[in-house]
Amino acid sequence: MRSAKSTTAQLKIHATLLSGRKAVFLAPTHALVDQTTRDLRDAFPRATVRGERTDEFGFSSQGEDLPDVMVMTPEACLLSSQMEPERFDDVGLLIFDECHLMHPSTDGDRRAIDAMLCILGFTRVAPDADIVLLSAMMKNTDELSGWLEELTGRKSLPLDNAWKPTRQLRGCVVYDAKRYANLQNLLKTERRKKPTGGVPVAVKRKLTATPKGFFSVKQTWASQIRSDYTLVPLLDTALEFSTNKFWKLTPNSGVVASSIAVAAARAGLRTLVFSQSIPNAFSISEKARMALDDCDVELTENEQRLYEVSADEMGGADQLYLTLENGKLVSQAATHHGQLLPEERQLAEALYKRDGALSALPCGTK
Template identity: 35%
Template sequence: MAIADVAPAAAGARLVSAYAGPRHLARLLRHVADGLEGAGIANLPAPAGAAEPVWRRWLRHRADTKPTLWPNHRKAVATGLLDAGTSAVLELPTGAGKTTLSELKIAATLSAGRKVIFLVPTLALVDQLRRSSDNFPKSLANYEISADGDLVAFISGPEFGAIEVMTPERLLAVLSFADADVAELGLIVFDECHLLSPAGGGARSVDAMLCLLHALRRAPQADYLLLSAMLQNAPDVAEWLEQLSGRRCISFVDPWKPSRQARGVVIYAKNQLDWAHTTVRAANFAKRTDQPAHKPPLNLTPFALFGLNNAWARNAPQDRRIIRLSDGTVSLNYGVTGATPNSNEVGASFAACAARAGLKTIIFVNQADHAPTTAKKIKARVPAVGALNELENDLWQDIIAELGGAQHSLLDPTAPALPHNGDMISIERRMAESLFRRRDGASVIVATPTLAQGMNLPAEVAILAGTMRHDEDGREPLKDHEILNAAGRAGRAGHLANGTVLLIPEPPVSFRMDWTPTGEAFAMLEKVLPGSDQCVMIDDPLTTLLDRIQLGDVSSPDVRYFLSRLRAGEGEEADPDRPIQMMDRSFAAFQARKTGAEAAFDVKLVSLKSAFAADAQATEVSTLKIAVFSGMQLEPLTALASKIVAEIDMLPTTIIEWCNGWSIS
């Protein structure tokens, strides 16, 4: 019965409903009605070029699990990016649904009878995407997802499957063979495409850019979909692709995000941190002077500095909060010049607290071998999980069979905290993800920032244990995009609406007696909560190599590798000018033309052509053809040919002899 159906007891009297629930529900429904109108996926019109029956079958299948599109998806679809002949560069925040838009574009391509290559930055993501093949079930059409290891590229023949998932390095290897069949290729998706820039991909950016250049030359008929949350110059990249293809390329940038995050930095009271530094220096001085060293535990009370919005300002106290993280203390370490953050141990302590509170937590450590040890530390502080389900039992038996015993696995299937790193075989990672996704499964997963890219796990808390990592050159800071990628794992839309991120900085940072953070603390907060996630400018990594060739450096290993890879995949009748033409279509050439430096770039191309000519004169024709065909460097091929000629009567006759007793230095 409604209030309107009840007559007032007296003139001027007013009836008030005591049941607030129905009114509140009605207000919510009224608010969402406008948002849901047109959001359903089932009636999405078939894109240009797609076969209507196949498209409709896929939409019905998709609607069973994900029946709606978010506002940013609808805006992107309205641009026509799903149409055949349209490429796009999508810059959306982490967790804003880039994967959904890529799946729509893939479905449109498959519905048009064309094939798809999906490029991902890590082999772990290759495995993850292969396992998500139920998004494109074979019953809809004869779709087959291939995601085998790199060696398969050399033995599976030149024909691609309907959907191929691989790293950029593998695609470059495949395209190094002239007979790789790309005639039916309709779409190349490049996830985490900031890998194309030295700032985003480091040394891998050269292979990534060469991969894209070779793909653009070999498959000009294909559409390209580049995805990233980090690009600063997405419109420039889209303009370049449009010029190369002669077809439309959309730059779509939308800052909207469906989930909320609280991002903060672990911080200590300045008087406590100063005491810790003084204690460490006194102990170090005593050791240097052969005196007894007093080394008490460096137990400090942990706090967190949270920014309350992306536009926070240092001089605005209302934009931040300092909150105590624990009733207890955490222990810092003794370092060379002062106290160090003891990031893994402190992070493990926070992760255990979050797990005991029922919060799913990801902790990121900066060395792969730290993941299993940190998981063991957390395991001792959190109750064990329940029994395995049928899939997990099967996976565990497969792991035992593959490794030769449970004792050889990095996983403990009953543990509440599990590692997830590149040292694990794919079925170990798959089992860790399955256990973590279960509400009654593992509460904590310990991974490395490298695996943060594209990792879709339902975490409520993300802890970044440290801002430095070890590499072959010593220790270096994590890059901004690595920190933001890891931070984006907390609060994934479709799983959880909210998430909390904690960064443990190195060195430790502090706040003063008046609760004002130090400048170092603000700098660390800016790393995890910048005004924008757009932190990577795409610059062509090949520009530096061209500069070095122009200066006469044609013998260093990375330049030799570049020269070989640029000529790869040409076949026996190679056009000597084709690599030059390809570089003239590069992003470096586009940037030079846009800045008025075209004449200077042309001089670099002349130097590049001279380097190729010198190789041709100094190398036998047959050796050069093999290098061009395979992408291998000339030097080892020349040495191999010389040794074969010199030892032609004494060559090995068995595989073991070839492997053990015959090599080139």
């Protein structure tokens, strides 16, 4: 079942194509450009759909007319609208997915500045085109709609729909407060015995607690009604906390994430784990790989082609994140991130979709 965002976007693209005009779809990362391009090709088999990105050498399709649907990053759209504005003459629609990126997360957020300049530049080269801003993380739709009206001089409609086509639980990992306090007291006591240096290994082994999941059974955390929340055990075994140089407990998030992913895999569930860095995602993947049993999955013809291209481009199969033996996938865990070759990224995504193949896919967001 598609999300409400995807359905809205595809209906609008369909109407634009029927009017004889073209559409530009903005996705924030190269990985999403590739994924969105594949999805839109499936949705519009009679239309030409192409993904485009920029690098130090310019555009991959410099000087060519835009296809029926062009998927690109905001940075690529910004540069193209400045360097080749004539390419947008026939564009009747701009869709910006994850448009909350226009709001800077920090001072001097370059991506937010580029995203905003992209919208402003697009309205300059295609002033009659419709603009659709999509995000599941916006609360100020009325304010944003008013800004679009002022920018385009046309009526803008805000849509704030809390409905989602999938069942979701929002939760966090928590620990028993008394157990946590006892461990902090243990560290204080042990530090008096050893005022210099780090925490002894024997002490670290005692710093364990069982993670639990605290879930909201509604869409938000706004309620203070006890029945709107539930506390459930995530694992049957306790996990070891980490410590920093100040002898303070830290969550050991990599171990926690991989342990939960492994438990989910053994229960027949596939898990995506989002990490703040590629090295952390790889570390989580390796922990999960070593804990899970090997699988035995033969690649399809298309998957085999993606694997061979990836191995050839990277200089050998040993340079890939996926583990194959005799042409078969043997590991249930792999790593996914935006700096992968498109072929290796597509291969990981394809194997994650298959039953009995990848069951844990840690993803590095940076």
